[in-house]
Amino acid sequence: MQARKLSFIGAGNMPRSIINGLVSGGYDAKLITASNPSTAKLVALKKDFGINTTQSNSEACDKGDVVILSVKPQIMANTCADLIDQISLDGKIMVSIAAGISTKRLIEMLGGYDKVVRTMPNTPSSLNKGMTGLYAPESVSQIDRDFVTFVMDHVGKTLWVAQDSQINTVIAAAGSSPAYVFLFAQAMQDEAMKMGLDKGAARLLVQQAILGSAEMICHNPGLELSELRAQVTSKGGTTHEAVCTLQNNNLEAIVSKAMQAAVARAEEMSSDF
Numbered sequence: 001m002q003a004r005k006l007s008f009i010g011a012g013n014m015p016r017s018i019i020n021g022l023v024s025g026g027y028d029a030k031l032i033t034a035s036n037p038s039t040a041k042l043v044a045l046k047k048d049f050g051i052n053t054t055q056s057n058s059e060a061c062d063k064g065d066v067v068i069l070s071v072k073p074q075i076m077a078n079t080c081a082d083l084i085d086q087i088s089l090d091g092k093i094m095v096s097i098a099a100g101i102s103t104k105r106l107i108e109m110l111g112g113y114d115k116v117v118r119t120m121p122n123t124p125s126s127l128n129k130g131m132t133g134l135y136a137p138e139s140v141s142q143i144d145r146d147f148v149t150f151v152m153d154h155v156g157k158t159l160w161v162a163q164d165s166q167i168n169t170v171i172a173a174a175g176s177s178p179a180y181v182f183l184f185a186q187a188m189q190d191e192a193m194k195m196g197l198d199k200g201a202a203r204l205l206v207q208q209a210i211l212g213s214a215e216m217i218c219h220n221p222g223l224e225l226s227e228l229r230a231q232v233t234s235k236g237g238t239t240h241e242a243v244c245t246l247q248n249n250n251l252e253a254i255v256s257k258a259m260q261a262a263v264a265r266a267e268e269m270s271s272d273f
Contacts, residue, residue: 003031004147007064009057009079010071011036011045014097017126018068021154023049024128035060058086066093066147069106073098073273080109089113093144095151097121099171100269103137103164114139117148120167121155122175130156133170135163172262180258185210 006022008015011034023029033052036042042053054060061067061083071079076098083089089110095117096106103118110116114137121132132152136145145160152158161167185206192202216228233239 002147003028004065005063006032006151007060007067008032008034009060009067009069009083010034011041011053012070013123014121014125015068015070016041016045017121017128017130017155018151019045019049019051021125021128022151023051025154027154033060033063058083061089061092062087064092066095066151068095068097068151070097073100073269076101076106076273077109080106080111084111084113089115091115093117093140093148095119095148099175100266101273102270103135105270105273107137115144116140117145118164118167119148119152120170120175121152123178125155128155131170131174132156132158133167133174134158134160135167136160168263168266171266172259176262180255181210 008019015034019032019034022032029050030052032049033054034042034045035054035057037055039055042055045051046053052063057079069076069079076096093115094106094110094113097119099120101109101118103116106116106118107114117134117136117140119132119134121130124130125132130152132155134145134148134152136148149158149160159170161170188206189199189202192205193199197205217225220228229243233243
């Protein structure tokens with residue numbers, strides 16, 4: 001993969017995760033620039049990874065072949081307006097990691113510039129175990145798509161979707177879902193403590209069970225999830241009773257409603273910006 005100059009507008013947790021993944025994977029730190037209004041995060045990035053830093057968004061953007069817009073959605077419009085007022089975007093690939101901003105709206109914010117990629121990574125990216133959904137209009141070449149994939153692959157797995165609206169499905173299934181897992185884990189830990197275990201023991205049991213279950217899913221791609229469940233659910237046994245209780249209390253319906261609520265909120269947010 002041909003190296004390109006990368007610029008990050010914003011220096012929060014997700015840019016830090018991506019920069020860490022890239023530099024740890026051998027990407028030349030001298031090709032990376034990050035901007036941020038305050039200096040504390042920039043000082044830490046420069047110290048930890050040896051990248052270039054600046055407090056000027058336009059300077060960072062001007063240096064980059066690929067520019068990753070990682071500011072809060074609420075200030076994205078003003079950030080983009082400042083950029084197009086000060087520099088030319090010609091030839092650059094503009095990548096958004098902001099939730100709630102559609103590709104169409106991002107293009108509008110960039111004054112009609114349409115070499116854009118919309119991405120949605122999730123928080124496990126901080127451990128290089130992330131899942132990122134990506135979408136780009138036809139104006140973005142396959143070579144440019146491949147490079148953005150290459151960048152995001154440094155923090156986990158990637159999945160391109162065919163329609164911009166499907167990024168909202170990515171949000172429901174991957175972007176928000178770590179919180180679902182944490183909530184389920186919390187409920188299990190709390191119940192184990194009520195049954196007499198101390199907090200540390202309860203957490204160890206739950207976190208290792210979830211980790212092992214995730215590894216079983218990853219190591220058995222040819223098995224349906226329903227089959228994996230069936231393999232550990234002997235009829236009449238303890239697991240069978242627990243699973244039946246979950247199903248009888250409409251776990252599937254609850255999960256469906258939660259994911260639909262995430263999509264609905266994502267759609268609402270797209271009209272806010």
